[in-house]
Amino acid sequence: MPFRSSPSYMNLRLITIIVILIVSCKTKTADWQSLDFGDFKIKAPNDWRKFNKHGIDAYIGGLTNGKDSLWFYFGSFVSGFQGNNENYLFAQDTINGKIAAIKIPKKDSAGAIEMFINNAQDQTKFVLAGSSANRHLVLKIFKSVVFQSSDTTKNGTLNTSKFKEYPLGSGTTIYNWNCKSCHSLNKMLVGPALTTELINSRTKEWLYTFFKDRKNLKQDSLNLERKKEFGETNCIELTDYSKEDVEQLISYLKGQ
Template sequence: MKYYCILCLLLVASCTTPKEDTWQTLDFGAFQLKAPPDWKIMEFEGVDSYGGGLTNNVDSLTFDYGEYDVDFETGANRRVAEDTVNGVPATIMIPVGDTPGIVSMHLRPRHDKNQFTIWGHHVQQQELILKIYKTIVFKHSDTTVNPPLTADRFIISTYITGKTLFQMNCAGCHAPLKELTGPPLATVFKSRDQQWVCQFLRNRNSILKDSLQVAYEKEYQVQCTRFPDLSCAEIRRIMDYAH
């Protein structure tokens, strides 16, 4: 009898959850996403960026699309997954335990100087929210590259924002936009892709010196410190911040 009741509850839940092929498209101008029919757009003004959100009166999501990263309790333990959402590298974070908490996603769309963060506080429908995140598309998104997000992709990690990583590892020699001991990082990153920067900082012996690297070393008379303990995802967050 006990298992029969559980089965009935699961059947009821599956019937009341809209199938994804019935989801609506919500257009926010800069991007679109899909959500069940009971979700609606929330409009409000951002301080120095484009902000807004959506809600179904159970959970609410807020987004920020602008120059600066959104900081969520730097250093707090969370379950973190590095993902690709319609061709764009993304960092997705969920609470460590089963208690409702912040479910957030940060990414930087291709061909774009702005950063995008979307999040919900005290999320009750975590699986649904993650499915909504995976539908987000920007102008240059590649919808053919959107792998499934599975539970084993998440690891418990101390998340550190790009700004804090920059201050901890780079600020002694670099600023984002002006010269210090080394060149402005935003200028360097315009000439380098993420894969090259990751190899350069983590395992420099794996790449050959080119004319630009030789010119920087000659001009500034210094070689960049190696950071083998930084992950490529953390380096990407530093690049996003410096841009």
């Protein structure tokens, strides 16, 4: 006579499977921990430990699992990505409300994965970088960084297909390449200082039309006044950039 499981035996088996599933899900998330660095927190798998280095005018340190390491810099004296950027691809993402520029090597494992946040906390800049064959893991660690002024409800969806050739794909890069010659964030140069007040006086839609479709921008008193102040010099237009790129630039300007 063939073996037939009784209904109660089936139930028991089902319950056992559910219990195993719940326990394994729990351990999966419990495999990650939050490392507290004081000014910020970073989540990483349980076998990662933090380390601190003594920086003179910046907070320097990192986290490691003994094999892979990520270094951070938290201070005021870096601007954007340093060094040769030819062999990298770039993307911009919102990480817990902070605009982050991220670069990855074009070839797997040939160079560092690096993240730069221009305004991490009260104008302090943040860099997190390291080399690892496990890109997915490093990006997941990047996405977990939380500062005191972070907003954990605001997150972008970054995936590797969003990474592009330099200089596209990053609001920071587009800004550095196209705007810095005439603008500073706090001083008047050829154009007005791009202060938070100035940027906030314009909506995202207004800024988009200003850069992409200026002929259809409705003239307003604010802009006419600025025009008078700056005479013949006009701000540039970004007709060659895609919609997505200009939107990323505006996110960068708006800091969100």
